[in-house]
Amino acid sequence: MFGIDSTxxxxxxIIAVIVIGPKDLPRALYKVGQIIGKAQGMARHFRTGLDAMVREVELEELEKKWADQNKRIMAEHPPETAAPAMEALAPPDAGEEKPPYVAPSADAVVETPTVKAETAPVAAVDGPPYVAGASAVSKGDAAA
Structure with a gap:
């Protein structure tokens, strides 16, 4: 992390145990951990801010580049010459008029086909049929 070797x-x-003492060492390590955590959080926040600023600068540069390319393209192809070309690309049925929608009358009878459902054969089951709401009989109830 900091380039500290094991030795x-x-x-x-060893110096921390001598200076702080073994009794207060856990509390001191806890405080050091809190300080390091806060420092890492501040560094992360700072790095995020810098990344956001760099992204904004890059976007501004791209917008300038796109605006320059747009000006160049518009200078090469003025809007007056582009309009007839767009009319030539119109779909073939664009000039045809579609008939208006006519709703069906209330007297119209619509027949729906009837479909017969096929029933599957019921397999034979050993034992009594299941009755909803019936509880199982215990050995004590059967004797009574």
């Missing part, structure tokens, strides 16, 4: 880490731990 360097061991020296830091």
């Amino acid at each position: 360097e880490f061991l020296v830091i731990v």
Whole structure:
């Protein structure tokens, strides 16, 4: 993380035990962990802000580039010459008039085909049929 070797880490731990003492060492490590967590959160927030600013600058550059290309294309192909070309690409039925929609009258009879449902054969089941709401009989009830 910080480029600390195992021997360097061991020296830091020994010095911490001597200076802070074994009694207060867990509380000190907890505080150090909190400080490191806050520092990482601030660094992440700062990095996110920088990334957003870089993206905004890139978008502005792309918008300028697209505007320049749009001006160049519009200069090469003025709108007056583009309109007849678009009319030539119109679909063939664009000039034809479609007949108006006529709703069916109330007297019109519509027959629907009837479909017969095929029934599947019922397989024989060993044992009594299931009756909804009936409870199983226990050994004590059967004797009574």
